[in-house]
Amino acid sequence: MRESNNELRSEEFMDEAIAAHQGAVYRLALSQTRSTADAQDVMQDVFIKLMRSQVPFRDSDHLRAWLLRVTINQCRDLARQAWHRRVEVVDEPDMGSTVTQDEAVELLMEHPVWRAMDALKESDRSVLHLRYVEELSIPEIAEALSCTQVAVRVRLRRARTRLRQMMVAQCEQQSADVPSFSQQTGVIR
Missing domain, CATH: 1.10.1740 (Rna Polymerase Sigma Factor; Chain: A)
Known part of the structure; x- marks a missing residue:
């Protein structure tokens, strides 16, 4: 070449x-x-x-x-x-400037799936990303990750299970944070 x-x-x-x-x-x-x-x-x-x-x-x-x-x-x-x-990342103070990140990226980072994936291990995030975002096949993922196809299938199953658990936990947290209709109106059942 x-x-x-x-x-x-x-x-x-x-x-x-x-x-x-x-x-x-x-x-x-x-x-x-x-x-x-x-x-x-x-x-x-x-x-x-x-x-x-x-x-x-x-x-x-x-x-x-x-x-x-x-x-x-x-x-x-x-x-x-x-x-x-060693460095703790904190939000930068607003200096009156325009948005520093692309709006689409900001919206993505606020999405519940993104937040749930944030809680996953790096290896789980990478296999899910390659499969569902990059739409790679199992053999292509195996080549990209330098592992067997069986390992990719196991990692995908494990990562999907963990992601599902994170999403359920987020939904339960959100529903616990939102007062019910009867609490909002003061109606007692």
Whole structure:
């Protein structure tokens, strides 16, 4: 594919790879890091690794699987960094500026499924994301996660069960927080 080991991938190859896969890489990074800034950093690091990579790709599916695997690894590396372990993230004060995040991302982060997935382990989030957001098949997920298809099926079942439990708990919490009609009107039954 290339003439020299020191040579970077062609600009044309990188442009095509970024155009075809940046959305998937960003969505996965956002689902793992839960931060738009971190997701953008991860996406940049992933494409830099691709540019420097010596891996010959069989086809676009192989490239996509490689990118998703590297994205997961970059998210794990980011979470392991000392800075992330020591720094407590707090909401930034409003300085009267416009919204810093894309409105669609804000709406997504407020969605009950997003909040429930936030409570899941990283491995459960990644397998659910690859299956239902990226719509990868079981064999494609197995390749992206470097595990067997049986392991993917087990992880999916476990992750769906945990997500369901989180969603039920959220619904029960919300219904407990909302006063009943009789409490609101003062009517005693």
